[in-house]
Amino acid sequence: MDPTTQPVIEVRDLDLGYNDYIVMRGLSFSVNKGDIFMVMGVNGCGKSTLLKSLIGLRAPAKGKVLYNGKSFWDEDETGQQNIMRRFGVLYQGGALWSSLTVGENVALPLQLYTKLSSRQIQEVVALKLSLVGLEGYEDSFPSGISGGMRKRASLARAIALDPDIIFFDEPSAGLDPINARKLDDLILELRDGLGATVVVITHELASIFAIGNNSVFLDAESKTMIATGPPNVLLANSNEQRVIQFLTRGADLPVNNGHIG
Amino acid sequence: MLSGKLFFDYSIPKTLLIKLSGDWRISAGLLSVDEVTSQLIIHPDTAQINLSVSQDLKWDSGLLSFLFKLIRESGRKNIPVACGGLPQEAQRLLALALKAHGANTLSVAASKRDGGGVPDPLNPARKPREPFLERSGGKALQISESLAAGLNFLGDIAVSFLRLITGKSYFRPEDFMLIVQRCGVDTLLLVSLISLLVGMILAFVGSIQLKMFGAQIFISDIVGIAMVRVLSAVMTGIIMSGRIGASFAAELGMMQANEEIDALRTLGISPVEFLVIPRVLALVMMMPVLTIYADLMGVLGGFIISVGMLNLNGIEYLNHTQAAVKLSYVWVGLIHSLVFGVIIAVAGCLRGIECERNAAGVGTATTSAVVTGITGIVIATAVITFICQILGV
Structure with a gap:
């Protein structure tokens, strides 16, 4: 990987908000090709709002999001759709289309954006489902499979078109430790296999250290990012108390005070 | 204690x-x-x-x-x-x-x-009650905003429909057929029952007056004209609003809450093309069919009462109905039904897509879809009746 190449995602001076209310301001960071980039922060700090602006669902209050040098929010609708077509998104709850079977969910992006015959599509669907360990579940409906399986099926849909960038919104939420670990491994394998860049919104420390090679920390109190860099480096070198507190699960908080903030 | x-x-x-x-x-x-x-x-x-x-x-x-x-x-x-x-x-x-x-x-x-006094949407504090004028002004603004949103949505639907006709949009026939089945065959029993009973009620109510003049045979005119011109369409519209409009709002609302609509958007699929167009088309297609069926059931209801209880001659009743109901009345009824179909489907889908992302939001969206649908039906009936009056139809 050539580190001198242009970043895949570049966020410049981004302000996020709802109407007049600013949730986060002054975000600037970049994500390079092949990164597994962690967006970290405590509950309610604006991680999901940032994700929405990254994947084109909510325009930021100010600033730019550049994909390979193209400013997403300055593009026209067709330009935006062309960029979005290169994304795969794994939503927190899976967000599988409930009226379609698992197989149809994975097949839909292929039907829309490729010229494959329905038989070829079935073959690709079978491949994608086996990549996430769900071979044979083509005809199940999302309501008939477990939460972990829904997440994996949704991942199969996210990688249906071999995306350049895969976004994960709290991938380990609601998963047991074993399945969370398996999902981490899967993320690594898909990144290597597809050559994709991965952005993970999370506060799961185990995942952050296991797979993240770069990160940004959003701080709820100052309403901006207060650190960026590889998680291990941040843990070792950061001077920000709240970053250290987050990365050490509040190790410096008084023990047994019983208060959940 | x-x-x-x-x-x-x-x-x-x-x-x-x-x-x-x-x-x-x-x-x-x-x-x-x-x-x-x-x-x-x-x-x-x-x-x-x-x-x-x-x-x-x-x-x-x-x-x-x-x-x-x-x-x-x-x-x-x-x-x-x-x-x-x-x-x-x-x-x-x-x-x-x-x-x-x-x-x-x-x-x-x-x-x-x-x-600086801007409320935090994630942690809303209870606001003090606003003065009456401010509240009524706010409500008026809300109504105009929701009208604008409705018009915007109609525009989106029109554009998506054009894309569908020109073959540029994505359309799943199997989804469409399922919705057609839900709007059509699955509601047949309910439409039959309601229209039959409305026909019977009309016959009963008419007979009370007409009996006094020995003019019972004109019951067929009352039932025939009333059902065909407007009542079948209105009754079918109200049934569909409660059954189909509400289900559209609840489905789309749940999809919004589960981020399914976001998932469509990020894939570059317009939710209007994928979810709204098949629903609007299915309902607009089925409403006239159901209305014609309701016309027949209404006339049958009148027939049962007239022949079974008021001792009128069956053949005479049918002949009279045929003479009274002009073809133009059938068209008026069909126009009603088409307009109602659009109103119900658009209200249901719009409320569903606007739905807040929680369980209470889905409930509110469903209620609002039915209220908007029925209000729309009544207003549209008044407008169409007025236009027909001017045109002399």
Whole structure:
């Protein structure tokens, strides 16, 4: 990987908000090709709002999001759709289309954006489902499979078109430790296999250290990012108390005070 | 029945010692802090409050909420409260509650300072009631905004429909057929029952007057014309609004809540093309068919009453109906049904897509879809009737 190449995602001076209310301001960071980039922060700090602006669902209050040098929010609708077509998104709850079977969910992006015959599509669907360990579940409906399986099926849909960038919104939420670990491994394998860049919104420390090679920390109190860099480096070198507190699960908080903030 | 007891002791100067005894559990009722505040008024020189408890004290959150209030009240008067005399567990819980209270008070003050009065959508504080004029103005603005949103949505649907005709949009025939089935065959029984009964009711009501003139045969005219021109379409519209409009809103609302609509958008699929167009088309296609069917069921209802109970001749009844109902009336009924189909489907889908991302939001969207649908039906009926009157149809 050539580190001198242009970043895949570049966020410049981004302000996020709802109407007049600013949730986060002054975000600037970049994500390079092949990164597994962690967006970290405590509950309610604006991680999901940032994700929405990254994947084109909510325009930021100010600033730019550049994909390979193209400013997403300055593009026209067709330009935006062309960029979005290169994304795969794994939503927190899976967000599988409930009226379609698992197989149809994975097949839909292929039907829309490729010229494959329905038989070829079935073959690709079978491949994608086996990549996430769900071979044979083509005809199940999302309501008939477990939460972990829904997440994996949704991942199969996210990688249906071999995306350049895969976004994960709290991938380990609601998963047991074993399945969370398996999902981490899967993320690594898909990144290597597809050559994709991965952005993970999370506060799961185990995942952050296991797979993240770069990160940004959003701080709820100052309403901006207060650190960026590889998680291990941040843990070792950061001077920000709240970053250290987050990365050490509040190790410096008084023990047994019983208060959940 | 309050069995918690308070004793006040002033044996140490400027210090109020409160002795708590008895049952201080929630089940025994909560004591007001007023007794203590009135003590503080009687003894304005009190500079310290100490607490002690008796051996027989029974307590749970009831005691804690009393003390929490007491500490906050006396804090306002700058009188410290020493909790050393309380049971250990109570001391810990109080300390926890006061810590969170302190943090919240600070953060509320901080957010007021930072946000300049802008409400935090993630943590909305209860707003004071606005004056009447402001509220009614706000409502009027809301109505105009929702009208604008409705028109926008109609525009989106029109554009998507054009894309569908030109073969540029994505359309799943199997989804469409399923919705057609739900809008058509699945509602047939309900439409049959309601239209048959409405036909019967009309015949009964008509017969009361017409009997007096010996003109019972004109029941066929009343039933035929009323059903075909407007009633079948209105009744079918109301049934469909309650059944189909509501289900559209609930489905799309749940999809919104589950991020399924976001998933469509990020894939570059327009939710209007994928979800709304098949629903609008299916309902607009099925409404006229159901209305014609309801016409027939209504006439049958009138027939049953006239022939079965009023002893009219069946053939004569049918001939009379045929003569009374002109083809133009059928067209008027069909136009009603088409317009209602659009109103119900658009209202249902719009409310679903606008739905807030929680369970209560889905409920509100469903109710609102039905209310909008039925109101729309009544207004549209009035407008069409007025236009028909002018055109002399």
